[in-house]
Amino acid sequence: MNEELSAWSIVKKLTWHDAFHVLGVIALAWLGSFLIRWVIRQSAEKAPAYLRLFMLRLLPISRLLIAIAAVVIIVPILIEPKFQNVIALVMSVAVALAFAFKDYAGCLAAGFITVLENTYQPGDWVEIDGTYGEVKSIGLRALFLVTADDTEVSIPHSRLWSTSIFNASSGNRSLLCVTNFYLHPDHDAALVRSRLTEIAQASSYRKSDTPVVVIVLEKPWGTHYRLKAYVKESREQFLFITDLTVKGKAMIRSLGIRFAQATYAETSFK
Numbered sequence: 001m002n003e004e005l006s007a008w009s010i011v012k013k014l015t016w017h018d019a020f021h022v023l024g025v026i027a028l029a030w031l032g033s034f035l036i037r038w039v040i041r042q043s044a045e046k047a048p049a050y051l052r053l054f055m056l057r058l059l060p061i062s063r064l065l066i067a068i069a070a071v072v073i074i075v076p077i078l079i080e081p082k083f084q085n086v087i088a089l090v091m092s093v094a095v096a097l098a099f100a101f102k103d104y105a106g107c108l109a110a111g112f113i114t115v116l117e118n119t120y121q122p123g124d125w126v127e128i129d130g131t132y133g134e135v136k137s138i139g140l141r142a143l144f145l146v147t148a149d150d151t152e153v154s155i156p157h158s159r160l161w162s163t164s165i166f167n168a169s170s171g172n173r174s175l176l177c178v179t180n181f182y183l184h185p186d187h188d189a190a191l192v193r194s195r196l197t198e199i200a201q202a203s204s205y206r207k208s209d210t211p212v213v214v215i216v217l218e219k220p221w222g223t224h225y226r227l228k229a230y231v232k233e234s235r236e237q238f239l240f241i242t243d244l245t246v247k248g249k250a251m252i253r254s255l256g257i258r259f260a261q262a263t264y265a266e267t268s269f270k
Helices: 016-046 049-056 058-078 083-100 102-117 189-202 234-254
Strands: 125-128 131-138 142-147 152-156 165-167 175-183 213-219 222-231
Touching: 016 049, 016 058, 049 058, 102 131, 102 142, 131 152, 175 234, 189 213, 189 222, 189 234, 222 234
Parallel strands: none
Antiparallel strands: 125 131, 125 165, 131 142, 142 152, 175 222, 213 222
């Protein structure tokens, strides 16, 4: 790069007067940020409940505006306002922004692909990186999930490139629910399977005209039953599983069948 456009050449020789000006602007910006933060927090605590979160949302915005104002004041002090210097500064800022927003651009591209491929949509129940919840909204950069514990999770669209996305509903109101039972192996498996099927078919949460399947797996520690049925509304899936679990356990106890005992892992000492 031309020496005249180098990063250091655009910085003019500073005097003590310039240095005091820069330090003064930084000090005023810090003080202003502190005061505005204090004022907003105090006002938010005294404001009506419906305004509290809105006022607290002004905190990062106000600090950002103060920082931008400080930079706008400091730059003319440090840099000689020549055409070459302005071009060099713009080029340096552009390169820095390109690196800084590289991941953001990847999120935007992944979001565009998501919309085209309809990978998920609002109302779908998806699992990404171990987080399972309902898609509430899809932004330019990320999607927003609400978990069963009513926690909102923001997941960047760029996860599309590196992780698997499990969509349980895929645009449908219904989804498949699986309820697990673990029983002692000494029992009538055909009878238990039949009773579990009847319980699922009679549940008010089940979607009508959908199959009920009971998978039986024999394990070293007992017999594993997987009761699979479709719920009527995806948001009721946990209520459906709870209903099947409670009624299933009552039925198993009424038959005098024991539940499987938990196995204990061997602990190795090094």
